[in-house]
Amino acid sequence: MATTTKEVSIGDLGARSSAHETELQGETMALNVGPSHPTTHGVLRLKMQLDGDVVKSCDPVLGYLHRGDEKIAENMTYNQFVPYTDRLDYLAPLANNVAYAMAVEKLAKLEVPERCEAIRVLCCELARVSSHLLGVGVYGMDAGAWTVFMYTFTEREKLYTLFEELTGARFTTSYTRIGGVARDIPDGWLGRVLEFCKGVLPVLDQVDKLLTRNRIFMDRTVGIGAISKEDAIAYGLTGPNLRACGIDLDLRKDKPYLGYEKFDFEVPVGTTGDCYDRYLMRAEEIRQSVSIIRQCIDQFPEGSYYAEDAKKIFAPQKAKVLTSMEELIQNFMIVTEGPQIPAGEVYFEAENPKGALGFFIVSKGGGVPYRLKIRGPSFCNLSILDKLIPGHYLTDITVILGSLDFVMGECDR
Amino acid sequence: MVESEFAQLKERFDYLSARQSADHSAVNCPADKLVEFFTVLRDDLGYDLLVDVTAVDWDAQSPRFTGIYHLLSTTKHEYLRIAADCENDIKPSLPSLCGVFAAANWHERETYDLMGIHYDGHPDLRRILMWDEYPYHPLRKDFPLAGIEVPLPADDVAEATGVAVLPAPMMGGPFVSSADGPMSQTEPSARDESWTEQEEKPTE
Numbered sequence: 001m002a003t004t005t006k007e008v009s010i011g012d013l014g015a016r017s018s019a020h021e022t023e024l025q026g027e028t029m030a031l032n033v034g035p036s037h038p039t040t041h042g043v044l045r046l047k048m049q050l051d052g053d054v055v056k057s058c059d060p061v062l063g064y065l066h067r068g069d070e071k072i073a074e075n076m077t078y079n080q081f082v083p084y085t086d087r088l089d090y091l092a093p094l095a096n097n098v099a100y101a102m103a104v105e106k107l108a109k110l111e112v113p114e115r116c117e118a119i120r121v122l123c124c125e126l127a128r129v130s131s132h133l134l135g136v137g138v139y140g141m142d143a144g145a146w147t148v149f150m151y152t153f154t155e156r157e158k159l160y161t162l163f164e165e166l167t168g169a170r171f172t173t174s175y176t177r178i179g180g181v182a183r184d185i186p187d188g189w190l191g192r193v194l195e196f197c198k199g200v201l202p203v204l205d206q207v208d209k210l211l212t213r214n215r216i217f218m219d220r221t222v223g224i225g226a227i228s229k230e231d232a233i234a235y236g237l238t239g240p241n242l243r244a245c246g247i248d249l250d251l252r253k254d255k256p257y258l259g260y261e262k263f264d265f266e267v268p269v270g271t272t273g274d275c276y277d278r279y280l281m282r283a284e285e286i287r288q289s290v291s292i293i294r295q296c297i298d299q300f301p302e303g304s305y306y307a308e309d310a311k312k313i314f315a316p317q318k319a320k321v322l323t324s325m326e327e328l329i330q331n332f333m334i335v336t337e338g339p340q341i342p343a344g345e346v347y348f349e350a351e352n353p354k355g356a357l358g359f360f361i362v363s364k365g366g367g368v369p370y371r372l373k374i375r376g377p378s379f380c381n382l383s384i385l386d387k388l389i390p391g392h393y394l395t396d397i398t399v400i401l402g403s404l405d406f407v408m409g410e411c412d413r
Numbered sequence: 414m415v416e417s418e419f420a421q422l423k424e425r426f427d428y429l430s431a432r433q434s435a436d437h438s439a440v441n442c443p444a445d446k447l448v449e450f451f452t453v454l455r456d457d458l459g460y461d462l463l464v465d466v467t468a469v470d471w472d473a474q475s476p477r478f479t480g481i482y483h484l485l486s487t488t489k490h491e492y493l494r495i496a497a498d499c500e501n502d503i504k505p506s507l508p509s510l511c512g513v514f515a516a517a518n519w520h521e522r523e524t525y526d527l528m529g530i531h532y533d534g535h536p537d538l539r540r541i542l543m544w545d546e547y548p549y550h551p552l553r554k555d556f557p558l559a560g561i562e563v564p565l566p567a568d569d570v571a572e573a574t575g576v577a578v579l580p581a582p583m584m585g586g587p588f589v590s591s592a593d594g595p596m597s598q599t600e601p602s603a604r605d606e607s608w609t610e611q612e613e614k615p616t617e
Contacts, residue, residue, distance in 0.1 A: 236516030
């Protein structure tokens with residue numbers, strides 16, 4: 001068969017487009033992302049200047065979820081504020097409940113029994129597993145790997161069933177009270193937690209196979225959004241985001257609370273501080289948390305789930321209130337006046353899934369805090385955005401935001 | 414531990430004084446020495462992580478505002494609380510620490526926004542949680558819990574709809590209490606000026 005060749009010249013077209021490009025060089029375009037956008041995982045808004053595909057500057061705008069939690073706290077008794085802590089990092093409400101109760105107990109110099117501590121450790125670690133399962137799953141989705149999300153959400157759903165059984169609510173748990181927890185663990189619950197632990201590890205292996213050596217995922221995350229050690233410390237990053245930069249700081253190890261020193265676990269620390277490292281931190285922390293949960297259940301202490309001698313802080317059992325005069329008065333005083341906390345200033349930070357959640361409490365005595373400041377880890381973790389994002393391609397913004405794993409509930413408070 | 418830490422600091426900086434604290438070491442520092450003190454804390458004493466910046470409004474007292482800083486050493490794993498009183502009760506101000514800790518930027522913006530403390534030398538002191546035109550500082554003790562009526566931040570929407578930002582309704586709850594005063598005032602109760610035991614609930 002004979003072939004004929006026809007010559008076509010595209011020279012003019014090509015020349016024109018490149019001339020046009022030179023003309024546009026250096027001209028920036030304003031781009032607004034959010035406050036309601038799937039990339040921003042909530043209501044974060046980014047005002048950016050783009051030069052072509054490259055971000056030149058980024059100005060984060062917060063406050064769309066500001067509810068004035070600190071003002072509210074100054075106007076109610078200590079126990080009344082527990083439900084508000086659910087709504088800080090709403091992906092790990094149990095961990096927030098525990099951190100808040102511990103801050104107030106520290107001010108009251110109140111020690112809770114071993115069993116209460118063990119219940120709280122389980123709460124914190126289950127919350128961490130739940131938060132990181134979401135963090136890793138959604139992060140995969142941000143990078144274009146939908147399947148991971150399906151696997152991790154199935155597991156997270158099982159956790160929520162466990163939370164419901166423990167606290168009565170799936171999402172807004174409000175489980176702790178000052179001086180203890182709301183109720184003891186249900187019969188057979190520990191067994192079901194162990195069953196969950198058994199089921200979640202194979203899923204983590206699946207996630208590992210889907211993401212860790214996935215060429216597309218690695219291309220999108222390795223070397224992207226790298227934070228240096230110096231920057232991470234200067235901007236006050238905490239949690240997995242800080243550890244990904246190579247700084248070994250985990251309050252569970254370094255300022256042990258709730259008897260964390262009794263458990264044998266590793267703190268994963270990264271090297272480059274890029275998006276890929278932050279993913280690895282979270283994936284490994286789930287495994288470590290599962291190990292802590294197993295150790296905790298293995299030697300679960302008997303005893304009381306609240307501080308029995310704290311008569312002015314922890315409300316008595318309902319059955320006793322209805323039958324005994326002394327408990328009735330005690331209950332009445334705690335409900336009307338609030339738990340009696342001495343005057344003083346206290347700052348307590350707990351290692352939450354997102355970073356260090358801190359409560360600074362100023363008390364003048366009595367049942368209501370004079371000033372309560374919440375240090376939300378996401379707030380500090382996001383403050384690095386205007387330094388981190390410029391210089392990256394627009395498509396990388398999704399991955400960087402996903403890797404920081406923030407929650408606007410505790411950022412805006 | 415707490416005692417010796419303070420003694421060491423005091424030896425080096427004679428302007429410090431000890432501060433009552435229920436937990437970590439705490440010092441009072443004059444406002445004009447803050448930048449110098451924090452630079453030394455960061456560079457020589459290992460307090461390299463600024464975890465929190467906030468302020469307390471002491472209401473009727475003078476000095477009325479106290480800036481509170483929390484530092485964490487990533488090597489020693491110790492916290493340090495530094496408090497600095499604002500000299501002026503009407504227009505409180507403190508020096509900005511943005512030059513020492515980058516983290517101070519957003520924390521100071523937040524404290525300025527909610528408490529109205531002006532941080533001198535801050536590169537970009539804008540509101541961060543409330544919108545830019547908001548006229549009040551809500552965490553001050555004289556700001557009511559329910560809020561104060563202000564115009565909607567979007568002029569065009571306000572003009573078209575006649576809507577404003579209204580105080581929250583307080584009748585029938587939330588049950589609020591306060592830290593000060595006799596028990597009759599501190600116990601949890603619904604606060605609504607238009608509906609009290611003396612006055613009937615207004616009918617629509």
